[in-house]
Amino acid sequence: xxxxxxxxxxxxxxxxxxxxxxxxxxxxxxxxxxxxxxxxxxxxxxxxxxxxxxxxxxxxxxxxxxxxxxxxxxxxxxxxxxxxxxxxxxxxxxxxxxxxxxxxxxxxxxxxxxxxxxxxxxxxxxxxxx
Amino acid sequence: xxxxxxxxxxxxxxxxxxxxxxxxxxxxxxxxxxxxxxxxxxxxxxxxxxxxxxxxxxxxxxxxxxxxxxxxxxxxxxxxxxxxxxxxxxxxxxxxxxxxxxxxxxxxxxxxxxxxxxxxxxxxxxxxxxxxxxxxxxxxxxxxxxxxxxxxxxxxxxxxxxxxxxxxxxxxxxxxxxxxxxxxxxxxxxxxxxxxxxxxxxxxxxxxxxxxxxxxxxxxxxxxxxxxxxxxxxxxxxxxxxxxxxxxxxxxxxxxxxxxxxxxxxxxxxxxxxxxxxxxxxxxxxxxxxxxxxxxxxxxxxxxxxxxxxxxxxxxxxxxxxxxxxxxxxxxxxxxxxxxxxxxxxxxxxxxxxxxxxxxxxxxxxxxxxxxxxxxxxxxxxxxxx
Numbered sequence: 001x002x003x004x005x006x007x008x009x010x011x012x013x014x015x016x017x018x019x020x021x022x023x024x025x026x027x028x029x030x031x032x033x034x035x036x037x038x039x040x041x042x043x044x045x046x047x048x049x050x051x052x053x054x055x056x057x058x059x060x061x062x063x064x065x066x067x068x069x070x071x072x073x074x075x076x077x078x079x080x081x082x083x084x085x086x087x088x089x090x091x092x093x094x095x096x097x098x099x100x101x102x103x104x105x106x107x108x109x110x111x112x113x114x115x116x117x118x119x120x121x122x123x124x125x126x127x128x129x130x
Numbered sequence: 131x132x133x134x135x136x137x138x139x140x141x142x143x144x145x146x147x148x149x150x151x152x153x154x155x156x157x158x159x160x161x162x163x164x165x166x167x168x169x170x171x172x173x174x175x176x177x178x179x180x181x182x183x184x185x186x187x188x189x190x191x192x193x194x195x196x197x198x199x200x201x202x203x204x205x206x207x208x209x210x211x212x213x214x215x216x217x218x219x220x221x222x223x224x225x226x227x228x229x230x231x232x233x234x235x236x237x238x239x240x241x242x243x244x245x246x247x248x249x250x251x252x253x254x255x256x257x258x259x260x261x262x263x264x265x266x267x268x269x270x271x272x273x274x275x276x277x278x279x280x281x282x283x284x285x286x287x288x289x290x291x292x293x294x295x296x297x298x299x300x301x302x303x304x305x306x307x308x309x310x311x312x313x314x315x316x317x318x319x320x321x322x323x324x325x326x327x328x329x330x331x332x333x334x335x336x337x338x339x340x341x342x343x344x345x346x347x348x349x350x351x352x353x354x355x356x357x358x359x360x361x362x363x364x365x366x367x368x369x370x371x372x373x374x375x376x377x378x379x380x381x382x383x384x385x386x387x388x389x390x391x392x393x394x395x396x397x398x399x400x401x402x403x404x405x406x407x408x409x410x411x412x413x414x415x416x417x418x419x420x421x422x423x424x425x426x427x428x429x430x431x432x433x434x435x436x437x438x439x440x441x442x443x444x445x446x447x448x449x450x451x452x453x454x455x456x457x458x459x460x461x462x463x464x465x466x467x468x469x470x471x472x473x474x475x476x477x478x479x480x481x482x483x484x485x486x487x488x489x490x491x492x493x494x495x496x497x498x499x500x501x502x503x504x505x506x507x508x509x510x511x512x513x514x515x516x
Contacts, residue, residue: 008158032187063258063278064183071187087162093280096154097191104162 001128003106005083008092010122011101013081017128018052019113020044025061026068026094035077044113053117054079055108059091069094081119083108083126131160131292132167140288148200152284159281160292169254169293172272173205173247174286176229177258178279179238180212180475181221189221191280192228203289206234207247209259210415210442210472218477234286237445238470241350241415243270245446251372254297256285260363261414261491264353267364269346271372273297276363296364304337304366304377311340311388316507317420320348321490322392324355330385331360337377338367347417354414355490399493399505403516405484406504409435410473411511412442413492418450420508425456427512428463436516439465442472474499486511 022043024030029039035050049072059065069091072078082095087104095102101121111117116129133141141157143150156168178184208229211222230236237246240259243266249255251271257263258277266272275295277285285291295301314323327336336356343349349367356362366377411424421441441460443451448469451457457467474495478485484502487493493505506514 006161008162009154032185062183063280064178064185064188066278066280067178067184067187067191070191071185074187074190087158089159089162089278089281092158092162093155093278093284096158097151097280 001110001130003110003126003128005103005105005124005126007121007124008087008102008104009095009100011099012120012122013053013101014116014118015051015053015080017055017111017113017115017117018044018047018049018079019108019111020056022056023058023060024056026059026065026090027062029061030068030072032068032071033075033077035072048077049079050077052079053081053083053119055083055111057108058084058086059088061090063090065090066094066097069100070098073098073100081121083111083119131157131165133157137168146199148195148198149287151195152200152287155281155284156288156290156292160294163292163294165292165294167293168288168290169297170289171204171256171285171291172249172253173255174202174282175207175209175242175247175255175257175259175262176234176279176282176286177209179209179225179229180472181218181225182212182214182475182477184225184279189225189228192225196228196231200232200287202233202286204286205247206286207242208234208236208238210240210475211238211470212476213468213471214477239415239444240472241417241444244415244417244444254291256282256291258282260357261350261354263363264357264365265350267296268353268366268371269349276361302364302373302377303335303379304382305334306331306336306382307339307384308336309339309384309386311386312392313389314341316509317348317351317488318490318505318507319392320352321355321488321493321505322395323387324352325359325395325490325494326387326391328356328359328362331356331362333361333363336362336365337374338365341367341370343367343370345419347420350414351489355494358491358494395490396505399497399503401484401502401504403486403504405502406437406486407482408437408485409439409511409515410442410485410487410492411439411508413472413474413487413489416441416443416447418447421447421451421456423508424465424512425459427509428459428465431463431513434462435464439463440468440473441465442468445469486515
């Protein structure tokens with residue numbers, strides 16, 4: 001299945017999807033050292049974002065979250081790509097400074113955790129293996 | 131979004147990595163929010179300064195940026211830094227030095243407009259401290275969105291910001307009329323009003339009727355409280371703020387605020403004096419008028435305070451207070467002036483269990499940190515404290 005969105009930060013990546021149905025706060029919500037989700041309200045709590053294609057509706061919380069995304073990359077535990085329904089300042093800025101391919105305007109209900117996803121952020125396109 | 135030839139070259143990396151990253155951030159935000167182009171800014175004000183807030187992640191980012199040769203291209207000031215134990219302060223100094231290396235003035239304050247960084251009406255700017263954003267938009271009539279730390283830094287480096295949101299005249303019109311029937315007299319009453327409305331209004335542009343404003347600082351606090359509990363970035367006050375005459379458009383909703391709504395906030399922050407270890411004034415940073423008022427109240431009070439009175443303020447206002455002899459008086463009454471810093475971005479819960487303040491913004495953050503809070507007007511605090 002091919003889904004068309006919009007490029008936020010370019011690049012290509014492929015990997016296994018980790019999908020959250022809830023908005024995600026990186027500050028306080030993701031451990032920058034391990035990449036493990038610790039937000040108590042998150043539906044993917046305890047999962048690691050490391051090397052996953054991270055999929056969620058939108059970011060929330062403090063703008064400091066951008067720096068947490070940067071730290072994830074520095075520590076080698078960042079997701080390979082980020083897919084959201086709606087990009088906002090925090091996650092977009094985080095993806096840019098950490099150089100993680102990011103696409104928005106994707107109907108994330110079409111993606112399930114565990115599916116293999118190919119991301120071509122330059123084209124704003126993703127392919128979900130069925 | 132349209133980019134000039136030069137902007138395209140920056141984006142392509144022709145001017146180096148730092149400018150490229152900064153431009154990537156601006157272009158992405160411009161695309162997300164539907165900007166038509168980038169516009170030049172007159173100044174920037176950058177948040178993300180306290181080690182408590184940005185942590186090691188922020189330090190690493192800033193370090194890499196500095197190594198890549200990042201320099202600001204417009205006048206830029208900083209948000210308040212944190213204060214803490216030795217290790218904390220070491221990290222804090224490192225952060226400030228990194229910002230300094232980018233050419234940013236190390237005036238760490240949430241009230242840059244009391245001195246170093248004062249825009250004029252109509253100026254486009256990129257500020258990121260929420261209370262300074264609402265002050266600049268509403269009271270000065272400058273134009274800024276609520277920037278995040280990294281996006282205001284990117285704008286400072288490029289000298290431009292994407293043209294969307296409050297940079298556009300049509301988005302500066304009132305979206306709701308707030309009829310104030312409640313009695314608002316002092317600083318804390320404006321806090322009660324702002325605290326209540328920040329929660330009730332989301333990201334509206336309120337137009338206030340029925341406010342007879344006695345002091346500029348009261349407007350400052352109204353905006354700061356609304357920006358703390360909500361995301362208000364601009365408001366108009368009939369007869370007071372510079373754009374109120376053009377702000378009203380037909381058929382916007384109305385909302386009444388009476389004493390009852392304000393009482394609810396008041397009751398939320400009514401800790402007993404026995405539970406309070408310090409009085410905190412200066413959120414946002416105190417003006418010289420606020421300092422003067424405190425000095426006059428202390429003189430009426432006659433006896434020193436039993437608990438410390440901490441006044442946070444900018445270096446500029448502190449210098450003025452020193453010159454006018456206010457600092458000496460305040461110290462005689464067990465007061466302390468704290469510059470460049472802010473208690474709500476410091477690990478204050480390690481030091482105190484209860485704080486009395488006149489600020490709705492401070493009340494919001496102190497109670498989030500688990501402290502007991504007493505919120506009262508300045509005169510009630512100084513005259514009523516043990």
